Amino acid sequence: MSIGNKLAWDDTVLPFQLDRSDMRGRVARLDGVLSGVLKQHDYPAPVEALVAEMALLTALIGQTIKLRWKLSLQVQTNGPVRMIATDYFGPEEEGQPARIRAYASFDRDRITDAPPFQQLGSGYFAILIDQGKGMQPYQGITPIAGSSLSDCAAAYFAQSEQLPTTFALSYGRSTEPGVAEHWRAGGIMLQHMPKASPFASGEGGSGDEGLLQAEDLLSGDNEENWNRVNSHLHTLEEMELIGPTVPPTELLLRLFHEEQPRVYDAQPVRFGCTCSEDRVRQSLSIYSARDIEKMTTDEGLVTADCQFCGAHYTLDPASVGFEADGSDDAANDTE
Numbered sequence: 001m002s003i004g005n006k007l008a009w010d011d012t013v014l015p016f017q018l019d020r021s022d023m024r025g026r027v028a029r030l031d032g033v034l035s036g037v038l039k040q041h042d043y044p045a046p047v048e049a050l051v052a053e054m055a056l057l058t059a060l061i062g063q064t065i066k067l068r069w070k071l072s073l074q075v076q077t078n079g080p081v082r083m084i085a086t087d088y089f090g091p092e093e094e095g096q097p098a099r100i101r102a103y104a105s106f107d108r109d110r111i112t113d114a115p116p117f118q119q120l121g122s123g124y125f126a127i128l129i130d131q132g133k134g135m136q137p138y139q140g141i142t143p144i145a146g147s148s149l150s151d152c153a154a155a156y157f158a159q160s161e162q163l164p165t166t167f168a169l170s171y172g173r174s175t176e177p178g179v180a181e182h183w184r185a186g187g188i189m190l191q192h193m194p195k196a197s198p199f200a201s202g203e204g205g206s207g208d209e210g211l212l213q214a215e216d217l218l219s220g221d222n223e224e225n226w227n228r229v230n231s232h233l234h235t236l237e238e239m240e241l242i243g244p245t246v247p248p249t250e251l252l253l254r255l256f257h258e259e260q261p262r263v264y265d266a267q268p269v270r271f272g273c274t275c276s277e278d279r280v281r282q283s284l285s286i287y288s289a290r291d292i293e294k295m296t297t298d299e300g301l302v303t304a305d306c307q308f309c310g311a312h313y314t315l316d317p318a319s320v321g322f323e324a325d326g327s328d329d330a331a332n333d334t335e
Contacts, residue, residue: 011097012266013063014248018259021225025190027248028059028269029241034171034183036271037102040310046116047081047104052171052185053116053149054084055102060167060189061127061153062088062098063267070130075152077144079121080110087308089274091267099272101308117148125152127160145211155211157191164192164214164226168233170241186241190233192218192226232256273309280304280313281320289323 010031017024037055038048054073062071067090075084086102111119122144129138140160144152150167157165171185192214218226232255240246240254252261284292284302295302296317304313318325 009247009266011269012248013059013098013269014252014266015063015264016252017262017264018229018256019262020259021229022193022222023190023225023229023259024193025188026060026063027251028056028063028185028187028189029248030056030059030171030185030269031182033059033100033269033271034185037100038183040308041103043104044106044108044111046111046114046119047106049116049171050081050084050119050149051086051102051104052183053169054086055100056169056171056185056187057149057153057167058086058088058100058102059269060187062090062100065090065129066131067091067093068132072126072128072130073153074126074128075120075123075144075149076126077120077123079119079123080112081106081119085307087274088269089272097268097270099270099274101271101273103307105307120144125149125156127153127156142211154214158212158214158217161194162212162217163194164217166190166214166230166233168236168241170238172242174242184242188233188236188241190229192222229256229259232259273306273311275306275309275311277313277315280315284315284320285322287321289321292317292321292323 009029011033012029014027015024016027034052034055038051043051054075058071058073061073065071065088069090071088071090073084073086076082081104083105084102085104086100089099091098106119124141124143126139126141131137140156142152142156142159145155146152150169154165154167157163167187167189169185169187171183171187173181174184175181214226215223236255240251246254249263252263287295292302297303300317302315302317302320304315305311306313
């Protein structure tokens with residue numbers, strides 16, 4: 001795989017279909033996106049791993065949303081890692097890149113040497129879709145379950161969408177000779193094509209807390225296809241996902257050549273944030289002058305920090321809130 005081909009596949013999501021087995025999926029490669037997300041923060045190693053996994057899931061799941069839509073994944077727990085939030089912004093126009101951002105909230109003193117997923121405790125995994133102004137957002141929630149965030153995502157699709165879904169993910173810091181250390185991530189998402197399931201009766205499933213699993217939703221030929229394709233997926237090697245030598249198209253042929261794979265146009269993704277001074281002002285517009293006074297620092301400014309990208313905003317308190325005097329002479333720097 002040449003350097004040019006390698007760079008072409010970095011930060012992309014490639015959709016595909018397996019015609020023989022009636023399944024669809026995506027292959028994602030993240031490099032600059034993940035580095036952009038994580039360099040904004042000083043996360044402990046377990047938190048970095050969780051954010052990396054969540055960002056990769058967001059890229060794989062988000063590719064299905066329409067132009068200008070927003071998909072968000074959220075985890076809320078009572079553990080050391082209290083929250084992880086990611087956003088996927090659909091392209092503004094056909095051919096443009098999608099954007100991803102992510103951050104985590106955690107108690108540093110409570111982080112342990114346990115595996116990353118064990119830093120979560122109990123809580124929920126949620127997927128939210130915002131279709132834009134005037135449309136009601138969609139939200140689906142499932143309990144934290146299994147042994148990874150990808151298990152939580154698979155449980156969500158089985159429980160809320162009745163779609164058998166599985167993931168194979170790999171992520172970590174790359175230490176290629178002669179190249180500065182950087183993050184790389186790769187993953188495959190597989191889903192059985194939508195069908196009504198006779199097993200999705202609301203009587204519980206075989207997973208943790210009685211949650212439905214893929215095997216609860218399939219029978220007959222569909223179950224046989226699912227098991228066969230997953231047996232191919234289990235032959236996947238970590239370096240095939242994140243290494244510099246195997247393009248996603250060759251990986252699909254290696255894994256699923258018997259399943260008649262068909263690929264579609266790849267979707268480029270980039271790290272990107274939508275924060276702005278205007279958005280900060282809008283969020284403060286519901287507060288009175290007295291409320292704004294309570295937010296004002298000793299230096300006589302109102303400040304705001306973006307949790308996603310680290311941008312820092314400083315505003316004149318007289319220019320914000322619904323009683324603002326209209327002045328816009330604030331020190332409105334971003335850092």
